[in-house]
Amino acid sequence: MSNSFSLHWGIDIGGTTTILGYLKPGGFEKIATLNTDPPSGPDSLLMKINQVISEADGTPCSAGAGIAGLVDRSEGLLVSSPNLPGWKNYPLRAKLSDILNCPVVIDNDCNVFAIQAIESSSIPDSGLWLMITLGTGIGGTIIHDGSILYGSGYAGEFGHMAVEATGKICLCGSKGCWERYAASEALSNYYRKQSCNDSYHSPKEIAHLASITEYAALSAFNEFGKWLGIGLVNLYHCFSPDGVYLAGGLIGASEFFLESAESEFHRRCAFSWNVNVLPSNSDAGAEGAAIMGRNRTG
Ligand SMILES: [Zn+2]
Numbered sequence: 415m416s417n418s419f420s421l422h423w424g425i426d427i428g429g430t431t432t433i434l435g436y437l438k439p440g441g442f443e444k445i446a447t448l449n450t451d452p453p454s455g456p457d458s459l460l461m462k463i464n465q466v467i468s469e470a471d472g473t474p475c476s477a478g479a480g481i482a483g484l485v486d487r488s489e490g491l492l493v494s495s496p497n498l499p500g501w502k503n504y505p506l507r508a509k510l511s512d513i514l515n516c517p518v519v520i521d522n523d524c525n526v527f528a529i530q531a532i533e534s535s536s537i538p539d540s541g542l543w544l545m546i547t548l549g550t551g552i553g554g555t556i557i558h559d560g561s562i563l564y565g566s567g568y569a570g571e572f573g574h575m576a577v578e579a580t581g582k583i584c585l586c587g588s589k590g591c592w593e594r595y596a597a598s599e600a601l602s603n604y605y606r607k608q609s610c611n612d613s614y615h616s617p618k619e620i621a622h623l624a625s626i627t628e629y630a631a632l633s634a635f636n637e638f639g640k641w642l643g644i645g646l647v648n649l650y651h652c653f654s655p656d657g658v659y660l661a662g663g664l665i666g667a668s669e670f671f672l673e674s675a676e677s678e679f680h681r682r683c684a685f686s687w688n689v690n691v692l693p694s695n696s697d698a699g700a701e702g703a704a705i706m707g708r709n710r711t712g
Pocket of ligand 1: 588589
């Protein structure tokens, strides 16, 4: 039984930062942002998480965790993650449950983000919708009538759909994966080519240059949009969704690439384009994780 001092915690473990907080009446309270520090390993991060939670008032009555990678929900394992090298077959659920002394549920980070979007009615609770996060990689979630479709466990890994049979090598072991063409590193590469400047520019810097109409930056975003459009055509053919929601770190720059994505889309298929941008909220993943923990435990 929960009492007024029992808290539903949510943890969003990304390749760079980990955000945690809990649900309170009327919303979600972020308590800490930690450095994930992948080379130090998952046990080290869990110690930091434990410290934050044990210093907070109230005892955890459930916790949910979203993590950037392949998650075996039934076994509670992080199977592998390109963004967390070396974190393989890690029993995240059992370890968290041990240190927090409460039931824990884990899922992929894109899925917990979608749970927040469904709960806050940003994604409709009827129909078939796809959510796609554009950042370091490409995450995906399939939502049908307000529920996430998992298939036999891992549905929605759109980033590893091949768009070039003999294309760029991907950390997943395949070649030509979509996220090698329409995520952060690809954008930086397009800019490098267009500007004939070998130094690294972050997506944020390229967005700034695009905002002052620098030709190379606008061309890099055009190329990025083209590849985004190609992947979206494939997804429309597979799912015939009511629409798509885009989110993630690159979405702040959507004004520079959505038009070219839409043109590419119309060049290749006759579906109607219904691609929307979700409001950006860096705490949404942790909030979705807390909601998932509250709903799926007990
Ligand atoms: Zn891949």
